[in-house]
Amino acid sequence: MAYKKIDSKDIEFLVSVAGKDKVFVGDQIHETYSRDEIVHAGKYPDVVVEAESTEEISRIMKYAYEQEIIVTPRGQGTGLAGASVAFQGGIMISTVRMNKILELDDENLTLTVEPGVLLMDIIKFVQSNDLFYPPDPGEKSASIGGNISTNAGGMKAVKYGVTRDYVRGLEVVLPDGRVIEVGGKNVKNSSGYSIKDLIIGAEGTLGFITKAILKLLPLPKVSYSLLVPFPDLATAIETVPKIIKSKSIPTAIEFMERSAIVAAEEFLGKKFPDKSSDAYLLLTFDGNKKEEVEDAYEKVAHICLEAGAFDVFISNTQERQETIWKTRGAFLEAIKASTSELDECDVVVPRNKVAEFIKFTNVLQKEIDIRIQSFGHAGDGNLHVYVLRDDLPAAEWKAKLTKAFDRMYAKAAELDGLTSGEHGIGSEKKPFLEKAMGEDYMSVLKSIKAAFDPKNILNPGKVC
Template sequence: MANYNKVTQNMLRELKEIIGERSVWTSPEKMEPYSHDAVTGEKYVKYPEAVVLPGNAEQVARIVKLANRNLVPIVPRGAGTGYACAAVAHEGGLILSTEKMDRILEFDEQNMVLVVEPGVRTSEVQKAAQEKGYLYAGEPSSGDSSFIGGNVATNAGGLKAVKYGTTRQQVLGVQLVTPEGELVTLGGKLKKDATGYGMTQLIVGSEGTLGIITKVYLRLMPQPQQVMDLLAIFPSSAAAIGMVAKIMQTGITPVCVEFMDNRGIRCVEDFLGEKLPHSDNGHYLIVSVEGDHETVLEEQCMAIDELCAENGSLAVLVADPAKIWKARKSFGEANRARSLIFSAEDIVVPMSRIADVVEKLSELGQKYNMTIHCVAHAADGNIHADIMKEELPLEVWNRQLPLIQNEIYQFVYSVGGKLSGEHGIGYKRLELMEKFANPVELKMMRAIKKALDPNNIMNPGKIFRLE
């Protein structure tokens, strides 16, 4: 670990000169919400020495220069909804919250680009696009809370990635404050760019370790006029998951194909206090299609319905979107209500191997006597497996969790998968990353980090450690 300095009174004075007294917080009550993200458990909580809330990019640059000069760590933060403990100041220092940088700066209709500050809520970005008749296609389930800067820094996926890709595919450019405090624009409104390395895309998904995003250039597309959601219910998880490739091979490109296993469905049902269809024995696939012509969508839905029926579905229903998406989006909160401590795994595998992973998870759950609830962005090969602590004594949980994770990821890597599809590595998965990631790839990442952040002050101790 680098020899960092503490935040001194002098430094606090300088910070207040840059952003004003009321935007520098040091009291424990005000800093509590910034001491953790959506990951629960004592070891994931750490208070920063101060929280700073700049209002523009120039202020961010001055703060970063100050932190770099004083060898004080600085952690960029969005809404703190992350599942990787990546926006927490584990090595001390400053949290830089982007919540005051929440302006939509420009709607450029000619180029179909929206330019926003990082602290704009994802749902506000979607709304701003929609009001002008356009679609912003990034759609994490946390969109009512998360910020666009956080989405970019984690390369968030979500509910439209099958058709439109993850956040990466929506980002044309970013303005960045580098770890040394320089302000630079990477990319912009260009649809293509072969001018050297793809720096914009290096920043997407870098989890705040390579700089602070202060502006984002987002791709827009015309808003599809119609959406239809189908709920296909199967008697086993294998039958449900087996359908995913078949649906994708029809030539229909759904917006999403989401899987929920029966344990997850029943947990959500208890949490919401609402009856869900076939919750006694059903496993769900939620398939959404969107486009401009109702008849085309109806034909697509009929084709999917027939395919599911031929493959043993219990029922295929035209889903009530409000009800089914509330259920799907409540998965994490329902698990938290059942067990305050749980480990949200974010496995990604080639689509053809999801069924094998779900079967392996069930086998390992039995072996370790731990309950695992699963949902999947199934057509992306991305499985969210929440391992529940429930009544297990803490010492048993702490002993068993690394053992089961180790077996899970040995299997995942053996079938060509990886640790995280969309939540990132952060602090939470750092040890697994160092154990399972390709060593040459890790060496390349460390070299980039050292080159861009020579003092290792920008969100240190996340993704990997520097030896």
């Protein structure tokens, strides 16, 4: 498909809509707009518009649709699969200026926000109102629009679910510029196909999110974290299905290896409470009553010790818990800092298959002779497996990475897992999604895309 190339008339139009100070071309475009956190494509859009309202975005989309110009929606660019990179140029619409919290409704427990509000600002704002927005992805400087677009998950999915579970309503600009509202503040909805759920996780390919109504919960009053050292990773991970089976529901269950802890210590310049063991589970429990939460974690501590844990370290002060979880939060950056280049595999598998998958990657790294590091959400089966380039020459790196990815995605499919647990498909994981899901599934995705965007102008080449 031949798209229209941007010319001076198009720029004139964009300036007439958004104003001169919000439209950037050529050298004015900041380097960050050429990449995301994994894909350093060096591909620039022809023009960046920092939109300020739904109306601006609607007018630009209508124009782009008529003129057949590519539009790439952009939040903070913290994605890991290339979804917000403008590989084919065109217009990039950034939501960086649409960063207002519009309303806290404490009678309906909802928060209405613009798409450019940062996750960290939402968390802080609702906490200061004694409320709780549970989704907890590691990258707190992501925009909420980006979180919704990838259906971001995070650590607390074990107990609280993912971003999808906390989006009550959306305002969406369709590829042709029309604006629809879906959902709202309503708790239930059986009023036609759930367009809302289709837009969530669509990585900006079906519509442009311009407003979101989020569901909030009361802030839990008590929280404990448990750091549990194990002799090895297999023993640690194999304990998780036993915890689930015991009908305890921790808020989070993460697994980590000593190597990741050491890397994070170096990166942060801060000491972790313990690194004498090869492998750890890190758990959190929250609730409103001390006794209730204590009961829950004591039961789980007992299960861990029975399963071979060396010890159970309990933290109940906020400071201590923050230290531990900050280390966990720094893993990706620490691993990044430890190598020249990396790529990640974000598969999700049923919770009782995590151990098998991790064993497989350990064998694989020896077989292919490449460094593979992993950590992740043991409690929800979502793994983050990083293949590291270190000092490999380009061709060898590409060949080994391809081989490792082919094998890992095939293994995930074999275990009834899925291509992406929370980071999305973007441009980079498309071949793996196609392979894992097959033609019938992909044809349904493509027909949905064509139904929303028959001219394929909104974020083309992503997802399907």
